Amino acid sequence: MFAEIPESLHHDVAAYALGVLDPEDIQGFELHLASCERCKIELDEFGELPGLLDEVKSASQRVRP
Amino acid sequence: MWLVRRQLDTRFERLDPDDDPDRDDRLIRELYQEFGGPLLRQVRQTTGNDLQWAEDVVQETLLRAWRNAAKLTWERGLLWAWLLTVSRRIVIDGRRRRSVRPREVEPPEADSIAVPDAADRTLAAIVVADALRGLSPDHREVIEQTYLRDRTVSEAAEILGIPPGTVKSRLYYAMRALRGVLKERGVAS
Numbered sequence: 001m002f003a004e005i006p007e008s009l010h011h012d013v014a015a016y017a018l019g020v021l022d023p024e025d026i027q028g029f030e031l032h033l034a035s036c037e038r039c040k041i042e043l044d045e046f047g048e049l050p051g052l053l054d055e056v057k058s059a060s061q062r063v064r065p
Numbered sequence: 066m067w068l069v070r071r072q073l074d075t076r077f078e079r080l081d082p083d084d085d086p087d088r089d090d091r092l093i094r095e096l097y098q099e100f101g102g103p104l105l106r107q108v109r110q111t112t113g114n115d116l117q118w119a120e121d122v123v124q125e126t127l128l129r130a131w132r133n134a135a136k137l138t139w140e141r142g143l144l145w146a147w148l149l150t151v152s153r154r155i156v157i158d159g160r161r162r163r164s165v166r167p168r169e170v171e172p173p174e175a176d177s178i179a180v181p182d183a184a185d186r187t188l189a190a191i192v193v194a195d196a197l198r199g200l201s202p203d204h205r206e207v208i209e210q211t212y213l214r215d216r217t218v219s220e221a222a223e224i225l226g227i228p229p230g231t232v233k234s235r236l237y238y239a240m241r242a243l244r245g246v247l248k249e250r251g252v253a254s
């Protein structure tokens with residue numbers, strides 16, 4: 001019943017939080033996310049990082065407006 | 066741009082499998098409904114209660130969210146954080162422009178609420194850049210090649226010559242390391 005979830009599936013949360021997960025992987029991860037407390041917590045923890053990384057991004061290489 | 070379009074479409078296919086010619090309109094409308102009110106309240110605190118200015122900032126912020134739809138994950142907390150960051154930046158830029166070209170009306174009074182100014186922003190950039198430099202080369206590289214260069218995992222994997230799964234795992238550990246350092250330095254909570 002409790003099939004072992006491969007550790008690697010939990011790792012997708014980082015790419016998802018940064019919005020760099022490939023489009024074809026998004027749905028699969030969201031399906032996993034819906035029932036994974038660990039990933040929900042980590043998604044929340046990673047939540048600030050995109051904004052902080054944007055500071056570096058806008059300081060160095062104005063790509064986006 | 067084609068990638069943005071494709072991802073936007075994918076997103077909406079998931080929300081609504083039917084063909085919907087007004088996807089973009091709907092996305093903007095949904096953004097307004099969901100975040101317009103709270104965002105306006107937040108922004109007003111930083112515009113010295115200048116409502117007109119605050120409304121302009123909210124509009125510009127939601128427009129940027131729409132334009133960057135492919136970059137944003139629609140998890141509520143994340144999106145909210147993104148919107149706050151962007152609106153803050155728009156206010157800062159606006160304030161700088163106003164101070165260069167003063168308006169006839171008296172300027173908004175000094176905010177009692179701590180508003181990050183341009184100097185703070187630079188400081189944050191310095192701290193984050195420093196934290197990145199402190200990561201292992203593998204970790205730094207994978208953050209650079211994805212988020213900082215607007216690339217997806219598989220695009221970065223091709224450039225780095227490693228499997229996408231490796232990129233995702235490295236990114237995971239890199240993000241944890243980065244968050245740890247930023248937390249230590251009081252930049253992340």
Ligand SMILES: [Zn+2]
Pocket residue numbers: 009010032033036037038039
């Ligand atoms: Zn998980």
